[in-house]
Amino acid sequence: MEISYNMKAWQLRGMLERREVSALEVLDSVLKRVEETEPTVKAYLTLTRDDARATAEATDLALSRDGAIGRIAGIPMAVKDVLCTRGIKTTCGSLILENYIPVYDATVVNSLRREGLTMVGKANMDEFAMGSSTENSAFGPTRNPWDPDRVPGGSSGGSAAAVAAGEAVWALGSDTGGSIRQPASFCGLVGLKPTYGLISRYGLVAFASSLDQIGPITRDVRDCALLLSLIAGHDPKDSTSLAADIPDYEKACLGDIKGLRVGVPVELMQEGLTPGVKEAMDNCLHLFSELGADVREASLPNLDYALSAYYIIAPAEASSNLARFDGVRYGLRAGDGEDIMEMYGKTRRQGFGAEVKRRIMLGTYALSAGYYEAYYGQAQKVRTLIVEDFRRAFDEFDVLVSPTSPTPAFRLGEKLEDPLAMYLSDVCTIPVNLAGIPAISIPCGLEDGLPIGLQIMGKVLAEAQLLRVATTMEEALDFKATPKLEGEMPL
Amino acid sequence: MIDRKDVEYVAWLARLDLSEEEKERFTRQLDNVLEHAQKIKSLDTSEVEPTPHVLPLKNVMRDDEIKPSLSQEEALSNAPHREGAYFVVPRIL
Numbered sequence: 001m002e003i004s005y006n007m008k009a010w011q012l013r014g015m016l017e018r019r020e021v022s023a024l025e026v027l028d029s030v031l032k033r034v035e036e037t038e039p040t041v042k043a044y045l046t047l048t049r050d051d052a053r054a055t056a057e058a059t060d061l062a063l064s065r066d067g068a069i070g071r072i073a074g075i076p077m078a079v080k081d082v083l084c085t086r087g088i089k090t091t092c093g094s095l096i097l098e099n100y101i102p103v104y105d106a107t108v109v110n111s112l113r114r115e116g117l118t119m120v121g122k123a124n125m126d127e128f129a130m131g132s133s134t135e136n137s138a139f140g141p142t143r144n145p146w147d148p149d150r151v152p153g154g155s156s157g158g159s160a161a162a163v164a165a166g167e168a169v170w171a172l173g174s175d176t177g178g179s180i181r182q183p184a185s186f187c188g189l190v191g192l193k194p195t196y197g198l199i200s201r202y203g204l205v206a207f208a209s210s211l212d213q214i215g216p217i218t219r220d221v222r223d224c225a226l227l228l229s230l231i232a233g234h235d236p237k238d239s240t241s242l243a244a245d246i247p248d249y250e251k252a253c254l255g256d257i258k259g260l261r262v263g264v265p266v267e268l269m270q271e272g273l274t275p276g277v278k279e280a281m282d283n284c285l286h287l288f289s290e291l292g293a294d295v296r297e298a299s300l301p302n303l304d305y306a307l308s309a310y311y312i313i314a315p316a317e318a319s320s321n322l323a324r325f326d327g328v329r330y331g332l333r334a335g336d337g338e339d340i341m342e343m344y345g346k347t348r349r350q351g352f353g354a355e356v357k358r359r360i361m362l363g364t365y366a367l368s369a370g371y372y373e374a375y376y377g378q379a380q381k382v383r384t385l386i387v388e389d390f391r392r393a394f395d396e397f398d399v400l401v402s403p404t405s406p407t408p409a410f411r412l413g414e415k416l417e418d419p420l421a422m423y424l425s426d427v428c429t430i431p432v433n434l435a436g437i438p439a440i441s442i443p444c445g446l447e448d449g450l451p452i453g454l455q456i457m458g459k460v461l462a463e464a465q466l467l468r469v470a471t472t473m474e475e476a477l478d479f480k481a482t483p484k485l486e487g488e489m490p491l
Numbered sequence: 492m493i494d495r496k497d498v499e500y501v502a503w504l505a506r507l508d509l510s511e512e513e514k515e516r517f518t519r520q521l522d523n524v525l526e527h528a529q530k531i532k533s534l535d536t537s538e539v540e541p542t543p544h545v546l547p548l549k550n551v552m553r554d555d556e557i558k559p560s561l562s563q564e565e566a567l568s569n570a571p572h573r574e575g576a577y578f579v580v581p582r583i584l
Contacts (some may be wrong), residue, residue: 103565174500197546239551240544307528319505326506328578330569336581343581345508355578357507361517362524364505375528381540382531387542406556434546 003029005166006482009075009223011168023059023074023118027052030076033166035087037485040438042193043152043162044121044141045081046089054075060378069175071230073116078168080159081122082129083214084203085109092205093127093155095136096325096332096351103275106203107238108172108214108231112305121167124158127353128322129179129207131155132425135416136355143184143412145483150409153183159217164483170227171217176207177310178404178429180215181441185404185453188443188481190224191217193429195461196436200235208317209240211310211433221442221470227247228463244461252464253471260469262288263298264452268428272406276447281403284454287476288376288401298397300389303383306431311423312366312379313434318356319363325351326339332438358419381433383482390435394459397467402428406452421470428455440464440470445480451481493522 003012003021015021031049052423060366082100084090086109093096102475105113114348134157142157144150145165152161156173160183173180175193184191192215199214206212216227229249235241264285273281288295327333327347335346352360366375386455393400405425416423432439437460444454454473458466498518502509509517563576572579 027579045517100569103561103568177532196544197548236553240546240548242546302534305531308528311524311530312528327571330579331571333571336572339501339582340580341506344506348506349510350509355508357513358517359518360505360507361501365493365497365501365521365525368501368504374532377541378531378534378536379528380543381536381539382534383542384539385534385536387545419520420527423524484555 005029005033005167006219008219009072009169011269012075016059016069017067019063020367022276023063024053024057025161026074026293027056027076027118030168034120037145037165037167038199040148040485041145041161041165041167042140043078043123043158043165043167044140045093045124045158045391045409047090048088048119049122050116051088052120055116059118061118070114070116071114071226074118074230075110075169076118076120078107078121078123078162078171079119079172080125080156080173082125082174083109084205085122088122088260090122090205091139092129093125093139094351094353095138096347096357098332100330102203104203105152107200107235107321108466109203111231120162123156123162126155126157127356128205128302128318129155129174129176130318130355130359132178132182132422133415134158135412136353138353141412142330142412145407145485146188146409147283150411150450151186153186153409155179156217157183160184160189160191162166163187163189163219165485170219170223172214173217174212175433176211176314177433178426180217181404181429181439181453181455182426184217184441185443186409188450188451188479188483189217190221190440190442191215192224192440192463193391193432193438194228194232194463195242195438196239197383198232198244198461198463199236200241201236202237208314209321210317211314221467222250222475224440225253225467247464248462249464249467253467255468255472256292257288257469257472258292260293260294261397262293263393263400264295265298265300265303265393265402267300267303268402271427272424273403274407276445277403277452280445280447280452284473284477287473291472298393298400300393302382302389303431306386306434307423307427308476309379309382309386310430310434311362312375313383315359315363316366316376316473317363319360319367322360331390342351355419386431387435390437398456398465402454402455404428408447408452425462431459436460438466440466442470442474442477444477445479446481450462492525495517
């Protein structure tokens, strides 16, 4: 049986079980694709070919014996380089962690290893997940497989680009203000930001601890459900992880959306939508109605303040979290031999890139004496208003929908010197993190050959419902386009 | 809104050495972002409680049991400068 570069994980899983392909054949097809497209795309910071080969061989051995293999065994995955992997370099896209080799696995990595994780490599990202384009990586940008002159989105841009290019079948990302959903949208993929606390953050290098969540980036909703079911659940090592019942997310995909109450927040439909995004949204709303959903306008007035509140809260938490990079226990050290203050200052000057410095400065300012109440205190209160807006909206609606990003992928360099313009690219995704609710992005159209994403937001712990709505829309939208990247397409 | 002296003070608080060029650039860029952040000041929040995080969790307790943890060798394995069982730091006083 032939393996094509854009097969879903669940299809490959079936082929492995029926012995139509071997795990090594699947891996080799992906590694061949890496050889062909990685020089253009640059999705990975570290390739772990040997590690992947060893697990693929173990999978084939198990298949040849009793056939008992892990649920994701033999299906190549990219892992964002913000997740600690034991014995494998974890850089967070930063010079300060250029040589950092974790001595433990993140809980999600550990869970996936037990299910046969076949890891192709560690994916590129904006430094410490701060950015919307992956241009803030200290090791160079990743390019969008749909158009190499454009960004793949960020901060999980390497993860999304790897999956879109065929350099991995699926990936793990992290999302603090849109970092899974926006790159998924820019690369024509499915990306889920789960409810805050559904997935353990143990071993996820912290950016903004009250907002960060790990989640899947996949080629369809079913793969998303499968991956989610393996990483969700309580972890005693993360005191903010929820003790929630985990439903069968794959089964949850089945059903219809007749009578579903769909709200369209007007606040997310105004700021700078391109004509193509507007048109794609109109089409989605039309499809929702055709499928029997009840679509109405919603109003969450405080969403207008979400971006401003976020760009106080996230940098404030980041400035505190990144204080740990002090040149003592791990990471870069510069200015040794002088006094400790010089060492701190020089280490952080050399180790951090421009955006990280900017956010540390912004956060430190917002937390400093005399400004704390006016900025951080006020932002936390605005966050309450946003949480309440969502709560009220979900009394009236089952899900809320918006574009994932106001525009398709922008050009490299386009927003690099204007931080505020870059921040605006997350205007539709940020409110979700502030409220701690789940949201999924699915591809819903093209503008000038570039993918557009539909964001579906749900109540706390409503992942099962989101997956069902997303599956129904995915079928109706029937999005089949794939990137036209140089190289042999069918492997 | 924010001037070069503020930038120098905040950089000191954050233990960040900045170049002259960075000081100039950050003054301008932070001013822009803070200008945008002014928006939240217009909301009346006198009756609103802050949300530091969204979970309905307070103290999370567990039994104080001894469990396996990192070996000393592992804990020190990423240290930029070590001597025997110690992290070495520059002069503090």
